[in-house]
Amino acid sequence: LIFSFFPSLQVLLMGKSGSGKTSMRSIIFANYIARDTRRLGATIDVEHSHVRFLGNLVLNLWDCGGQDTFMENYFTSQRDNIFRNVEVLIYVFDVESRELEKDMHYYQSCLEAILQNSPDAKIFCLVHKMDLVQEDQRDLIFKEREEDLKRLSRPLECVCFRTSIWDETLYKAWSSIVYQLIPNVQQLEMNLRNFAQIIEADEVLLFERATFLVISHYQCKEQRDVHRFEKISNIIKQFKLSCSKLAASFQSMEVRNSNFAAFIDIFTSNTYVMVVMSDPSIPSAATLINIRNARKHFEKLERVDGPKHSLLMR
């Protein structure tokens, strides 16, 4: 109950128009998959949208259209509103941009506003559309940009990622960002490990409910497919989309063959869990009861961290 009195905490997604924020947001938040974003037009005027996730976080996407003067005006008049209560600023740079100086200028304006209004915010920079750079140039170009950005950001610190919607780098970057937003993530992982070991699972994944990003996982041995987190996320999101066409959503799933059994179920108010057993002879009912019992335990963890979380960040 105390919870609802805290203003929601913001994740700002910003960047010059055309840098790829809208596509990015659409893909991560399960609205479109990569190839559909070609249908999204360039954002004209100022567009603001928001998505709730992880319970008390709101992702605010501010996209200010191409007009430079407009962006500057909007900035000065609405600045304090926009930059208050910011947990995280994610700034997107188009790696192919011809106006590097201007990009940096806008970035610095944002940083100034952050320093004034939310000095404890975490800053992430995404150097995006890396697929447009020649493969052998990518590391070099990214390192250059990263150095520049870290330098320009002082006294604030920023973490940089190189991303593209056409491979797993985008997913990995967002997973890392969301991972850092989770309160007491180490404790969560420890509990997940205990849970997995008790029920003799091969792998346990914890997903954030809105995005299906893997926020924590446990595995007891090497798995063949290193890209499986992103694949599973996409598979489930795709199915979620299909269900939404029928104005329904899925609650739980069980998939088996002679080599495995996997269970996906609602876990806590912010998460889904996936349990993979390589011993398919263990009856489903046993695993499902275990998940149900674990759920109560994890719910308690989440509740305890909630209000504490907002206090820690101030």
Added chain:
Amino acid sequence: QVVFHKMSPNETLFLESTNKIYKDDISNSSFVNFQIWDFPGQMDFFDPTFDYEMIFRGTGALIYVIDAQDDYMEALTRLHITVSKAYKVNPEMNFEVFIHKVDGLSDDHKIETQRDIHQRANDDLTDAGLEKLHLSFYLTSIYDHSIFEAFSKVVQKLILQLPTLENLLNIFISNSGIEKAFLFDVVSKIYIATDSSPVDMQSYELCCDMIDVVIDVSCIYGLKEDGSGSAYDKESMAIIKLNNTTVLYLKEVTKFLALVCILREESFERKGLIDYNFHCFRKAIHEVFEVGVASHRICNHQSSTSNMKAVTHNGTPRNAV
């Protein structure tokens, strides 16, 4: 490619135009024990190297694809020539016309196009004295499930055991409290049989999507440690529960076929009963197909091993079949 080789519709933009006859034998990967012959758009029946008689004699169904987004008058002429020649050789053949690429048309335009093509094609046949030749028409697109639905119907017409399969399905679902069941070919997501209740496209699509999830997840976690084994095997099964009391239940029937059922949560509480009934159903299906194989061996080249041919007219670079 989209239906039988799991290609995503966008990748087909890069398929080359068919220059010569391409024979695709999918009898190993799919229940559809057919050969699909893909003909180039411009076919010359008078070419002596093309023994159309031999081809048509062993054919169960001929699918003629017309590009709905193009001017189809020439296509209609060629359709007429093709089916007339084929009918002369083999009057038992099924003739199916796919009015394809309808994804770009409005609903009214679709209906109008179908009506027009239907009218003209049948007029041509009547003029030639071939009223007995029956044409079936389908509106299709690779960008939605309509192409799968159309292939489903075409294939079903060729399956001799269909009435038995439908009967078995009816008995199964009525004794198990199931609302709808499809017998799917897992690889192509064509359904070869369903119970007698009406087919609702949305349900069919949902079941297709479920198969995707099951196969994709099984590919990641369902192979043995050394990578051997297959994603879809004898023990394959899945349960998906939606938040509106709908339950989707998938069970392996044969190495190509899966049964996908739609039922209510409360009916699913009697899972033990459902599983027992399914066990009986599965046994019956195996018996039906064993009989089919035996009789096929005796009767050699009967039309039960049908050859489906797809003739694409206006062989544009975007060859989608």
